[in-house]
Amino acid sequence: MAAFFDRAHSVAKPGFSRWLVPPAALCIHLCIGEVYAFSVFTKPMVQAIGVTAPTPGVDWTVPQLGWIFSLAILVLGLASAFGGKWVERVGPRLAMFTSAVFFCGGLIVAGIGVNLHLLWLVYLGYGVIGGIGLGIGYISPVSTLIKWFPDRPGLATGTAIMGFGGGALIGAPLSVLLMHRFADATGTGVSQTMITLGILYFIWMFVGSMIVRVPTEDWKPAGYVAPTESARMITSGNVLLDQALKTPQFYLLWGVLFLNVTAGIGVISQASLMIQEMFGVTAVAAAGFVGLMSIFNMGGRIFWASMSDFMGRRMTYAIFFVLGAILYFLVPTFGHIHSLVLFILAFLVIISMYGGGFATIPAYLRDLFGTVNVGAIHGALLTAWSAAGVAGPVAINYIREYQITHGVAKADAYSITMYLMAILLVVGLICNLSVRAVNERYYVQSQPATT
Amino acid sequence: MHQAEERSTAASSNTVMLFLAWLWVGIPLAWGVADTINNATKLFR
Numbered sequence: 001m002a003a004f005f006d007r008a009h010s011v012a013k014p015g016f017s018r019w020l021v022p023p024a025a026l027c028i029h030l031c032i033g034e035v036y037a038f039s040v041f042t043k044p045m046v047q048a049i050g051v052t053a054p055t056p057g058v059d060w061t062v063p064q065l066g067w068i069f070s071l072a073i074l075v076l077g078l079a080s081a082f083g084g085k086w087v088e089r090v091g092p093r094l095a096m097f098t099s100a101v102f103f104c105g106g107l108i109v110a111g112i113g114v115n116l117h118l119l120w121l122v123y124l125g126y127g128v129i130g131g132i133g134l135g136i137g138y139i140s141p142v143s144t145l146i147k148w149f150p151d152r153p154g155l156a157t158g159t160a161i162m163g164f165g166g167g168a169l170i171g172a173p174l175s176v177l178l179m180h181r182f183a184d185a186t187g188t189g190v191s192q193t194m195i196t197l198g199i200l201y202f203i204w205m206f207v208g209s210m211i212v213r214v215p216t217e218d219w220k221p222a223g224y225v226a227p228t229e230s231a232r233m234i235t236s237g238n239v240l241l242d243q244a245l246k247t248p249q250f251y252l253l254w255g256v257l258f259l260n261v262t263a264g265i266g267v268i269s270q271a272s273l274m275i276q277e278m279f280g281v282t283a284v285a286a287a288g289f290v291g292l293m294s295i296f297n298m299g300g301r302i303f304w305a306s307m308s309d310f311m312g313r314r315m316t317y318a319i320f321f322v323l324g325a326i327l328y329f330l331v332p333t334f335g336h337i338h339s340l341v342l343f344i345l346a347f348l349v350i351i352s353m354y355g356g357g358f359a360t361i362p363a364y365l366r367d368l369f370g371t372v373n374v375g376a377i378h379g380a381l382l383t384a385w386s387a388a389g390v391a392g393p394v395a396i397n398y399i400r401e402y403q404i405t406h407g408v409a410k411a412d413a414y415s416i417t418m419y420l421m422a423i424l425l426v427v428g429l430i431c432n433l434s435v436r437a438v439n440e441r442y443y444v445q446s447q448p449a450t451t
Numbered sequence: 452m453h454q455a456e457e458r459s460t461a462a463s464s465n466t467v468m469l470f471l472a473w474l475w476v477g478i479p480l481a482w483g484v485a486d487t488i489n490n491a492t493k494l495f496r
Binding site for chain 2: 015016017019020023024026027030163166169170171172173174204207211281284285286287288289291292294295344
């Protein structure tokens, strides 16, 4: 059985269709993307004991539960950073299976924690164990997809990472459906829902790990000719993780991802409140707006990553930063002129570029560092996501609260936050425009980058 | 002749696998997107 998970046993036989690899990757990403739907558990978890209403002093509080998501994202970054080399070594099948064991095991442990009302067990289950599954799962199909699609790396990685954005679209209604099914007079059904999700997701992810294959060393798509010279910042060499960490390009891309994510989180964390306070829409309508943003977050991942195959990665990020900064700058104006349609359109474009930033970065790394260690390098770069996930909301909330306590009106406090986001994107643009091709002295031997 | 038959069988099983694999991920995703769009329409009511 153990041999089945070996990289050698997952090498594709002649005739294998490479178009089977994206659905295999989606099996993983659509499941682990459930983490974005964690907020559906918040309300029932704060009344886990009281059932119909929170019991003060006994039930958990919203800030206590907020740490579960933050911890999961933090561990995601750490697991992908430290597990990247291991994922490259063992191959996608074992990595995907390991991800399934950790992520689904974490859900089940968290479900037991909710049942026993032990918060530390929920932190351990969903945050730490589940977070490891998130990190390993997120990077596990990336380098395999890039090797199968040397002609369209943006499309390939965009398809997989689209799944991470789409995971919430399945996870949220499925969780609500299950909680509704399991809830009774004695409980909110969260525990049973988490355990059921753990089992369902394991089956789904296991199928993905069964389908995935790696190409043979000499495989290339029919008619594809690997570039023989570096062109449009696409390297013809390979850089290993240890060497990549010594290049300025790695840190510039770290800054690019960090700033793009921080600015995107500015939208995600404030959009619902903003649309309610600036336009007076109901909470139900605001929830619909957030749902619409989820679809654009997902769609932007495949759209922008695919476009980057034609426009180039640096140009794609330049569009994110320039267009994003303009839109952030205009959002307060759309509020002042009470144009709900323009406000919604601006946010949908911004959120599509937030998703696009995640999906385009693996192909950017492949262009600069080659394919040999791209999974590990991608894993290391995801620490930028962890940092932005923690620093972004904290900074944004702090700035907003500081202004309100100093007499700034709520609507104006949003405006200043939006202007700050625009400035962050300008800094991101500078980082992006500073990226140049990696110096050949960092290349390993003289191998070509593409298989 | 025998090799041609084998290639044909392999190609058709590959097509079936492709179809099933995309259904496996496509159906839940389509359900999630439809549910989200249904909720999002409340924004415009």
